[in-house]
Amino acid sequence: MSDEKASQKTSTLDEEHFDVPGSLPDTEQTRSQSFLPAYDDSSFLLREELRPVRFRLELLKPELLQQEQGINSTVVVFGSTRIPEPTEAKRDLSAAVAAAEADPEDSLLKKAAEIAGKIEQKSRYYEQARELGQLITEQSQSDNGFNAVIVTGSGNGIMEAANRGAHDAGGKSIGLNIILPREQYPNAYVTPELCFQFQYFALRKMHFLLRARALVVFPGGYGTLDELFETLTLIQTRKMKPLPVLLFGEEYWRRIINFEVLVEEGTIDQEEFELFQFVESPQQAWGIIKQFYAG
DSSP, X not given: OOHHHHHHHHHHHHHHHHOOOSOOXXXXXXXXXXXXXXXXXXXXXXXXXXXXXXXXXXXXXXXXXXXXXXXXXXXXXXXXXXXXXXXXXXXXXXXXXXXXHHOTTOHHHHHXXXXXXXXXXXXXXXXXXXXXXXXXXXXXXXXXXXXXXXEEOSOSTHHHXXXXXXXXXXXXXXXEEEOOSSOOOOOTTSOGGGEEEESOHHHHHHHHXXXXXXXXXXXXXXXXXXXXXXXXXXXXXXSSOOOOEEEEOHHHHHHHOOHHHHHHTTSSOHHHHTTOEEEOSHHHHHHHHHHHHOO
């Protein structure tokens, strides 16, 4: 039998296998949960014993759909969901200050106003992430073999900004959403056919890095730190090839993490301290990425 005929036969068998009749007799047997095909039985697929199958499905679905979309290289953008665009940050600051002034004896309101002020200062990073997403999307289209697609966690704040920049440029961008106890919804700027939802952080992290050509990290909290240090660990242990790891805002990063102490204490080497660079502008970040892959 020729390969073509074998392929046709397999295809026909698959179609027959999944061609479930549209109407069935309503009997006690057909109403039974056990009668449902396994692939159509959510209660079966969500059983504890089926976790390895769910792992594989969660790996395969985004992989196959990205292949179909021709996605072969990405620039990953991480950062806080709590850094809004400047107009929103200013509005929140005004409200917080007004509340604190209305009740000057309330220390919690005073603290909230101070935090709102710091968020407002950091809101410039929203604009920088948006500009970076637009810059990379516009310019990478002409770089042969490096058609970089922005990928984020699909949430608000910095992630929204990077997706928004790609959207401004008329290009695609990817969003890797995660199911959380407090619902996280994809922002409106992720390309719909490249918007994925994950149950497992491990599979989501894997998809962040499978096609990554660079990692750009804006100020953030636990999630951002987790993703940053996992990437640095993978490069350090040679589980992935070196790539540009760019930390936006040197002042912020040096304030929250004393990287030099890790070298002084001997827990990392100097060359491991040099696995990342600080950057201050979208142009600087994109320039470093292009230089890394030049020639």
